[in-house]
Amino acid sequence: MRMSFGLTFRAAKGHWMVNISRQCSRGSIRLFVPPSPPLDPEKVKELQRFITLSKRLLVMTGAGISTESGIPDYRVLCLDCGEQIPRAVLQERFEALNRTWSAEAHGLAPDGDVFLTEGQVQSFQVPSCARCGGPLKPDVVFFGDTVNPDKVDFVHRRVKEADSLLVVGSSLQVYSGYRFILTAREKQLPIAILNIGPTRSDDLACLKLDSPCGELLPLIDPR
Missing domain, CATH: 3.40.50.1220 (TPP-binding domain)
Structure with a gap:
């Protein structure tokens, strides 16, 4: 089991x-x-x-x-309506909203961090819930x-x-x-x-x- x-x-x-x-x-x-x-x-x-x-x-x-x-990757949860979607689906939405962004494993630091400018952070588009427009959160337990x-x-x-x-x-x-x-x-x-x-x-x-x-x-x- x-x-x-x-x-x-x-x-x-x-x-x-x-x-x-x-x-x-x-x-x-x-x-x-x-x-x-x-x-x-x-x-x-x-x-x-x-x-x-x-x-x-x-x-x-x-x-x-x-x-x-x-x-398989974790699922993503809407904090407002409870809708769940696979992480892979969210990745497709990330790519659709931010077409100039890409990364490969060898370009990442060992802890998963990447180094971004303030302008890159401000211009990055974060998807919201497709059902209600609410904020999304990985359905995992974070530290704390x-x-x-x-x-x-x-x-x-x-x-x-x-x-x-x-x-x-x-x-x-x-x-x-x-x-x-x-x-x-x-x-x-x-x-x-x-x-x-x-x-x-x-x-x-x-x-x-x-x-x-x-x-x-x-x-x-x-x-």
Whole structure:
């Protein structure tokens, strides 16, 4: 069963899917994936053992898996009428209103920033809701935003139902994700982390792997 907000249960006959979206080439994806040491075969075996022994494995994913797998873009929400549209549709409207603008991955800074003049900012046309003319906002949680309490409760229940937790592609620096690690710890669940670089929960994990998700996960048999 797959949760749209980044949590996955492993089905009995499931399998890992690693896809590259048509909008992103492997070359451009490498620009946003940090360098990492070569895969350690013994660590791969340890992760395989961790997953094989799990009967109700809960997987919490972060941006580290999104950048490599071509996960579809988020939707955009109208703050007035609640209308939702795919991010790709909004992109078409951006391009229609600003025909002289274009950017490629190699022209962006690693954090996604671009450098604009004041005149460029003032002349940029921002689409409004096609239904009511209201302001649009990405249907995601920004830093400082409050996560929907119903979603928080839902995930806490899933953690309590699980017998192990695997974190994929997240540093867990933000409390909205880190709190679920604390819940898993209170329940004494074994925790494995797959992430390039240190995380906030390395000391709570029984297994930590510093490898790209897209290279390691295809080597794992989830059955």
